[in-house]
Amino acid sequence: MTQSTYLLDASQTKAQAFAMLQGALLALQSNNADAAEPVETAPGMFWLDTAARALKMRNPANSGWITLGALGSGAFIPSGVNKLTEAQAKDALSDIYGAVTGEILRAAILAHAPDAVIPGWHPFDMVRPGDGATGLIWSYDKAGSVQNVETPEFEDGYEYALVFEAVATNRKRSALQISVRPEVTGTWSPFTSFPGAGFAWDDICSGMLRLPMPRQPRLVHRCIWDAPLKAEMEDIVVTTGASEASALSAVRVRWAEGSIINEVFRTGRVRLFKRREHLTG
Template sequence: MTQATYLLDTGHTKAQAFAMLQGVLSAIQSGNAGATPPAETAAGMIWVDTDARALKMRNVPNNGWITLGSFASGTFVPAGVNQLTEAQAKDAFSDIYGAVTGQILAAAIDARVRATGAPVNEAVWHPYDMVRVGDGADGLFWDHSLTGNQRYVQTPDFEDGYEYMLRIMGMEWHGYGNKRPTIKGFIEQTGRYASAMAMAGDVEPSTGFHVMIRLLFPRVPSPFFGIEGKIPSGQIRTSTLGGNDRTVSRAEISWADGDTDIRAGKMYLYRRREYISG
């Protein structure tokens, strides 16, 4: 225990006064460390409680001790600070505030970005139907092996606040000559489709067509609907929507604007958050 009296005694000899001063300085240096409280107290006084392994301070009325923190674990843990668990730190919907360790913080960040079960990060491209990472959603909205031949294939409806990416895998047609795959946007305000846009140059029959194209801000009011992306050849043009405030609510894919069936392939839709349309 390193505690001492702070009360001066005018009757002390020089040697006694020097010994008292040494004791006071030692007590101050150790924070009045001891298993029991100092006998003499004052408001704001610090006491290192070696029994409870805690740092305490005397309150302003000088009638009690305030626990500032604990060093029982070998490190100092401030009192009154809520320590978040890993589960609380990872919960994107939690409104609980508190301190976290670097390890828990790293795990929480990892969960928010890519860990299984975390809410999907909407700022990056992700399957349009994915809610949480690892929930099994892959964005597939059309599979020839399940539906059979179709003249037109429509995407799911677009939502405000997102831009979209269309991925076509192995789209085929059968017959003679060559054809161009085309895409059209459904104009929400008029209830009709815009003119078809060619996605590539002519494609031979029974040749799998593979492409990823970005559907440029379909929910942002505009007189145009455009696409861009990886295409093997040819030109991509923009559709005129017939007004300055037109929005596109879905897209339609076909061969040469629907003059023959789509006889093979799969189609996927992805999206990411934008803050123009809502």
């Protein structure tokens, strides 16, 4: 027991007064630790309840005790602090924190989180994994027929890939016709284009056209065509035709049949993906 009286008695001897003061200081030092509450109480007084293993404080009216927290194994656990259950942590609308809902809390964390590099190929418009980005730049279902599909402007520090999903021209190929092919043209400004090059001879075109480090200045930009093996499908190059090396700022894809360039995309989708590289940014 480390509880004691705090009341002075003028009739005590020096030895008795010294013992009383010594007991009072020991009680203060231990926060009146005992299994039973102190006999003498005062507003704001602390009591370490050793039976309940809790730290308590006397209320302002001196009529009861306020439990401040529990004494765990080597830890103090404050009382009155809400804890998120697993269900609440997964609930975007949980109001366990009052006005600060789970949705607001999540937005605040994301706003202050450092931007992380997204590894591997991912949609060009993705900001964070799981944000719903698809990289779609053209779809017949949404935009209808178009003569050209043009990419958004490329960013430094990324290489890009065009993904073709069963795209086709409006012209049917026959034995008497020159094979219809998609053609890629590179641009280094909104007004100047590099010569184009065909990369597949067929009516239906599916595959990935990779553009390794397009923001690195070159005289010739190589494009890698990844698709089911066919003799007509080969890697292509886009020659800048310039006296100095230039970087691609975007590419444009169209259908071409010899000198005829009025074919349009009539089916499918085109998506743009990118992945990080550290040579240009």
